[in-house]
Amino acid sequence: MHLPCPTCDRTNRVPAQRLLDKARCAACKGPLLPLDRAVPVASAEDFDELARDAAAPVLVDFWAGWCAPCRVVGPELEKVAAARAGALIVAKVDTEALPEVAGRFAVQSIPTMVLLRGGREATRLSGAMPAAAILARLGV
Numbered sequence: 281m282h283l284p285c286p287t288c289d290r291t292n293r294v295p296a297q298r299l300l301d302k303a304r305c306a307a308c309k310g311p312l313l314p315l316d317r318a319v320p321v322a323s324a325e326d327f328d329e330l331a332r333d334a335a336a337p338v339l340v341d342f343w344a345g346w347c348a349p350c351r352v353v354g355p356e357l358e359k360v361a362a363a364r365a366g367a368l369i370v371a372k373v374d375t376e377a378l379p380e381v382a383g384r385f386a387v388q389s390i391p392t393m394v395l396l397r398g399g400r401e402a403t404r405l406s407g408a409m410p411a412a413a414i415l416a417r418l419g420v
């Protein structure tokens with residue numbers, strides 16, 4: 281899947297099953313993995329790979345640029361990703377860019393957060409809330 285480098289923003293290609301391994305950026309050699317931040321999903325193909333191959337549960341944030349509560353929950357999800365680095369993958373799906381992925385989960389309102397375990401929906405949360413509430417309500 282496609283993973284932007286947090287240092288130089290160059291896209292690295294990384295197998296989804298390796299997101300919890302250690303890796304450096306191919307361009308700037310800065311730290312790339314393990315994942316300790318929310319990862320933007322670039323395509324439906326990348327989403328499928330992530331859902332199928334991820335070595336940890338995946339928390340998917342369905343959001344859009346025009347959605348004010350999504351902008352509130354974005355930094356909270358970054359905190360969740362940092363707090364659960366190595367144990368949970370946080371992925372962001374832009375519902376405007378990937379409407380087919382949002383459609384598959386019948387996302388009616390945003391922000392909606394769907395927890396995938398083994399590629400299947402385990403829990404979902406709707407609406408903005410602080411990181412501590414997200415972690416408590418998901419039980420992760």
Ligand SMILES: [Zn+2]
Pocket residue numbers: 285286287288289290305306307308309310
């Ligand atoms: Zn880089």
